[in-house]
Each structure stands twice: as structure tokens, then as C-alpha cells.
Amino acid sequence: MSKQPKYRQVADALRREIVNGAFDSHRRLPSESELSARFDASRNTVRSGLALLVSEGLITSSQGLGYEVRSHEVFELNASRFENLEFPQNGDAYNTDVTNAGRRPHQSFRVEMLPAPADIAERLKIEEGSTTALRFCHRYVDDVPWSTQATYYPAWLIEERPRLAEPKDIEEGTTRYLAASGIEQVGYFDEIATRMPTPEEARLLEVGAGVPVLLWTRTGYSADRPIRCTITTFRGDLNRMNYEIGDLSARSETT
Amino acid sequence: MSKQPKYRQVADALRREIVNGAFDSHRRLPSESELSARFDASRNTVRSGLALLVSEGLITSSQGLGYEVRSHEVFELNASRFENLEFPQNGDAYNTDVTNAGRRPHQSFRVEMLPAPADIAERLKIEEGSTTALRFCHRYVDDVPWSTQATYYPAWLIEERPRLAEPKDIEEGTTRYLAASGIEQVGYFDEIATRMPTPEEARLLEVGAGVPVLLWTRTGYSADRPIRCTITTFRGDLNRMNYEIGDLSARSETT
DNA sequence: TGCATCAACTTGTTCCTACAAGTTGAGCAG
């Protein structure tokens, strides 16, 4: 009658109940032993089924507490408005967006001088191994880890704009700082990818198993040459990226 | 000495060897019993460690064959060039891009008339439950499942452009078909998200555990109103999306 | 009342066994 292995039947039954909302948002699931009795399966088998749901990102488990349904409240990032000088903002884009959403931003900075990795060198059109300044930024929203951001600047730019090498926030935003001193970012090339987090990323972003990360690589260009490359790693469960392209006057109209 | 549980030590050791390239691209890993002897751990413990690497997307397993390192050969999609009338193409964007990359495209179509789901209705600015035409497309590259695409057209558009309701490819591309008959897409709003696949998606895209999907939702607008909404589901391990924004004349120059 | 302790829960880790099921290559029958 059922060709599916038992642990899958367990997972399928629980998944159906979860998506139908049988378990309140942050109430707990029945314990492993209860499920074991209900499905007439060993604890190991039930655990296999639960592990499947964890890896799908549907539930989380905590030792001593049990399993609970994960809630997703996504945060939208408008990538095409970022770094657009015409769009009014107070401070940098991250602070602006988070504050506008009624959340509380927090970030920690770190600056390193290091030789350019191959992929960065290629994007910045510089020699692999030549010096770059890496501004690394770990961002939180309401004290929940949100993203890590690594921006590489080529050496020639640092010499002209030494504030980029200081390990602190640039209040007006780096784009404006550069523009105000004559280096204008006139275009950018974005690459978006997804994968499962490395153990290091999982630690920094405090994500468990089953949550992919969104990788956003932006290479900014002046009229002459590449001026910086930013790699942002987002928690995939909490973020969505938007692009507005072309004439969208029909979008804002009320129907 | 080592506070980490043994199955994590196994996973960490193997991960290190994999990223250092100790195992050839598609050669197999040692079998579970070999690893069990090497790490002085039970087969179950070794399996837990291997399961971790599978969920990270590093390796795959096949019954009877063993474990092997997964290769990533990503396919780049230029999202900002899609549906741009100025950019010359033969046929639709998918066929063009895949053929240009020297790969062989294949796709199967299906058309359904169905009531609009809530999220689609909101994006198309129509009543929830009102009729829409869904053009569903399952795409392959070199016979590997690549993406599924669901495009919803509002009823008013189908009445004017009945070819959209026919279950076959429109050779010149839907964008050009619409433009040639007076409905021009002048802008679009893109949303990009990632998550683990549902069992249905995992089946269609033939992805195992540990591979997230990339969700791309594009709402196209004419000068007056939304004209369609496309939801594309990509295999995250095989695809990357690009956006070119602003003046990128500095990008194409040779250094 | 306030606080510490502990029993009773939870999941986490590790081992064991047994058998099912997919793959491959050796070897034998024709």
C-alpha cells in the first residue's frame, strides 16, 4: 500500500499538518516519544523524519525544549535603489532601510589590508595578490544576525580616500563619501547566488541546518574602472531582494 | 581535547579534504565501512557526519555506488537583459542564452486556466480568484532539469492575445509577441528569494537534499498596468543571476 | 518569601544488529 519508507511517511504527515497550520506559530510539536507512539515507529525512525523537516527549513529543534515550527518574516531589500544618489537617504542604505521598517539596526566593523583573492582581483581588474582594503561588516536587525558584508577596495582608491581604511562607520554612506570627493559610481554589476552556509557562515549568522544563504556580489564602476566589490551574505530565510527596472509608473498607481 | 561530537569531527575532516581537492571531481569517497575503521567510529556515526556534508551540498550519495563530490558548473542568467527589446535575440531568452553557452535547450509546456492565487492577484492588481492563464514551462539544459517557470496572465490580456492560451512555444518570445501586437512591457519588478525545495520541487528539478532553490518572481508592467507575473524556480547549485545597472562602459574595456 | 535542589521531561550522541536494495565485476554456461 505504501511504498514510501516509514520515516518519509512521518515527515509527510507532519509537513502536511504544519503547512495547514495545525501547530501554532511558536508552539511546540509533540515530542519524539509521543510521535514514536503515534506512528508506531522507533525513536530513530521518527528522528529521521524530523531531520528531513529540519533540513527543509520547516522546523527547528533545541535540546531540552523540543521541536517548533519556524516563522518567517522576510525583510525586503531594494537592490536597484541602493547607492542611487537621487534617492534621498539619511546615512547609509542599510541604516535607512532598517530604520524605515521600524526595526533597530546594529553593526560592527572591521578593516583589514590583505592581498586580493583571485575572484576579487578579476572583478576589480587588478593583479591577484595585490593589496586591497577589506571593510568587513557584520549587521544585525533587532539583535538578530542579519548579514555579513565584505567590501574590497583597490589600493589606488585607498591612497586617494584614506577614510575607507579607518575601522568605523562612514555616516553619510560610502557611496556619498566617494561621490563628494569626485569618484562617482555610475554603474554596477550584480551577481546573485544561493547555497548552503559554510560552518563559519552558519556560526556568524546563527542559522541552523536547513537555511540557505543568499550571496550578493556587487561590483561598482566609475566611468573609468571598477572601484569596489562587495560580497554580502544574507540569511535566506529572512531576506528577499528586489529590483525595479524600467518604467514602473503603473506599479505605484492605485487600482 | 576535542569537545566536538565525533560525527562532527568526521564531517570536518572530510570537508577539509574535499575543499583542498583531495578527492578528484567525480571520484568516489571511501565507503562508510572504510571511514568507520579510519575514524574508529560506528557506521551510524560516520553516516551522521556524511549526512551533514550532504545537507551542506558538498557531496551526494547513491545507493550501491557510494558518495561522490558534487561538481558545480554554474549557468549565468542575465536578468536585466531579459525581455529587453533592444538586445538582439533569436527566439526567446532561454533558448538564446542556453544555445549561446553551447548547451542544448529542451522545454515542455503546459497551459491551464485557473483562479488567481492571492499573491498573484495582488501583483497583477486583479481580484483574487478571478481567471488567469497559467503558462507552465519545465526547462532542461543538456537533459538536466534546470528550472520550472509559471507565468500568469490576467484574463483581459488573454482575450486580446489568444495565442498565449495555446500550449506551445511562441517562437519569437512572448515579449516580442506582445510588443508586436501593441502591448509593450516597459518595466518590471523583480523579487529574488531562496529556500529549500518542497518535495514537489525536489522531484521536478531532480535535486537531492542540500540544494536550495532560487525563486525569481518578475512582474511585468505596461505603461498602464501589470500585464503578467512570472515565477521561476531554479536549481540553486546550477544557476546565478546577474543584473547590469547604470553605465557599465568601464566593465567591457580591456584592462 | 526566596532560593537551591532535584526529578522528570526534552533532544543529542553513540553504539549495536539485521535486513533491503542498488551496482559491479568475476566467472560460468551456452
Place this chain on the structure above:
DNA sequence: CTGCTCAACTTGTAGGAACAAGTTGATGCA
């Protein structure tokens, strides 16, 4: 030589047991 069978590998599924470790609330002592 061809083609089939089968033994010997591989991973997959299912059960068992025992103990570690985190959490919670009840109990009882000061």
C-alpha cells in the same frame, strides 16, 4: 565470444539500547 547468474560490494531503512546534556517546574529548606 556472448550473455546470464551470482557473489561481494555499496548505501538505505528499521529497530534496539544506553547515556549525555539542556530545560522546566515542583518540592522543600532556610
